Amino acid sequence: MYILYNRLITALNEKKPDSTEFYIAKMMIWNLWELPRMSISDVAKMCAVSKSTISKFVRDIGFEDYLDFKLEAVRQGKKEIYNSNGKCNITDYIRGHGIWEYEKILSEDIRSVLFGIEEDQLKRLAVDLHEYKHLAAFGISYSESAAINLQHKMHYYHKFLYTTMNDRQQENYIESADEETLIFIFSNSGKYITEYQNREGRPPKYSFDKTKAKIVLVTSNEQMLVDKRVDECVLFRYADCVQNHPILYQVFIERLLYSYEELYGTSEGMNTKSVSYTHLTLPTIA
Numbered sequence: 001m002y003i004l005y006n007r008l009i010t011a012l013n014e015k016k017p018d019s020t021e022f023y024i025a026k027m028m029i030w031n032l033w034e035l036p037r038m039s040i041s042d043v044a045k046m047c048a049v050s051k052s053t054i055s056k057f058v059r060d061i062g063f064e065d066y067l068d069f070k071l072e073a074v075r076q077g078k079k080e081i082y083n084s085n086g087k088c089n090i091t092d093y094i095r096g097h098g099i100w101e102y103e104k105i106l107s108e109d110i111r112s113v114l115f116g117i118e119e120d121q122l123k124r125l126a127v128d129l130h131e132y133k134h135l136a137a138f139g140i141s142y143s144e145s146a147a148i149n150l151q152h153k154m155h156y157y158h159k160f161l162y163t164t165m166n167d168r169q170q171e172n173y174i175e176s177a178d179e180e181t182l183i184f185i186f187s188n189s190g191k192y193i194t195e196y197q198n199r200e201g202r203p204p205k206y207s208f209d210k211t212k213a214k215i216v217l218v219t220s221n222e223q224m225l226v227d228k229r230v231d232e233c234v235l236f237r238y239a240d241c242v243q244n245h246p247i248l249y250q251v252f253i254e255r256l257l258y259s260y261e262e263l264y265g266t267s268e269g270m271n272t273k274s275v276s277y278t279h280l281t282l283p284t285i286a
Contacts, residue, residue, distance in 0.1 A: 112236055122259040136182070138173075138186070183214070189219070
């Protein structure tokens with residue numbers, strides 16, 4: 001996954017459009033594939049700022065210094081977009097097999113999510129969504145889009161769910177979460193739980209050993225069913241090699257919320273006066 005791209009996009013989403021930080025992030029994204037060949041002087045000139053301003057910016061978005069930032073830019077240039085372990089992305093599959101063949105594969109995958117997840121599990125998760133005091137959901141890149149979708153959906157049921165694209169804030173939140181917190185993790189490979197996918201050498205991750213939250217993992221990796229760091233594993237299966245998880249996450253959310261409505265009624269029928277929003281104390285970044 002693209003830690004550099006994610007952090008630059010997060011900066012664009014969080015900074016004011018007229019700020020220096022926003023402009024630097026925008027210029028870096030526009031010239032993303034040139035960054036591995038650019039010195040700090042080159043980047044400062046490109047952004048019309050000083051070298052010290054660039055140094056401060058790269059530290060602010062989570063890198064130790066410009067060298068660390070540049071090494072990540074080099075690593076990013078060598079990666080492919082969600083295409084690994086024999087899997088292929090949607091566009092490549094359509095190019096090779098045609099759109100009608102892809103439609104068959106996608107339909108099978110959607111049916112697997114709609115009918116392959118046990119009703120008892122969906123009801124348990126629906127109850128958890130309703131009962132837990134704090135709710136959160138996280139993922140990386142495409143998977144984070146599912147977390148954002150779940151956040152918006154839960155708003156209709158007068159429930160606040162926290163999420164962020166910022167990988168450092170995700171980490172801090174998970175580590176500090178208490179036993180009254182429910183966290184959904186969207187991770188096709190399941191490796192969000194076990195390792196830092198974005199870091200050189202993929203070092204092991206220990207935040208899930210420290211958290212007191214209930215962890216729900218949505219994944220296609222059957223091995224995660226027995227991982228002790230996961231309290232509830234929602235498993236979906238592929239009909240072929242196509243990486244349909246960005247779509248399947250959304251289907252899962254709709255199926256889950258259908259179960260939620262069966263238990264607690266529709267969003268239109270809820271009494272907003274009886275609902276209190278939970279205030280989350282969000283962790284700060286050191």
